[in-house]
Amino acid sequence: MKKSAPLLLGLLTVIFIIAGCSKPDVWEMDQWYTQMSRYRDSDNKAFSIYVKTLEEEKIQKICDRYLEKFGDDNHYLQIHFYDDRSFTPDYSNGIFFTEAQADHMVARYFYNPFRDEKRLELLK
Secondary structure, X not given: OOOHXXXXXXXXXXXXXXXXXHOOOHHHHOOOEEEEEEEEOOOEEEEEEEEOOOOHHHXXXXXXXXXXXXXXXXXXXXXXXXXXXXXXXXXXXXXXXXXXXXXXXXXXXXXXXXXXXXEEEEOO
């Protein structure tokens, strides 16, 4: 009886881990992207992100994470994804990017809280 307790505990641990694998862990998602900068004013929240994966499913999960963490009823949410870290613009002082930086934008996400509208556009 005493020897079966660790076995049972190990089995329950494995079941718990498998059951929790449907949603990626934060550490796993952090391998997919790097947030380079953010901007906020009275109407908007915007993020420039260097994305390391171009898989639509993973980009959508990043968007869902940002919506959950930063989305609210009073601000539009914009997330711009770039494929080159050196061409990812700094949004600290506003949502501005050069034409060369725009060439490296691979996806953009927009959330309108007033209409509950969410849109992910893959550009490449």
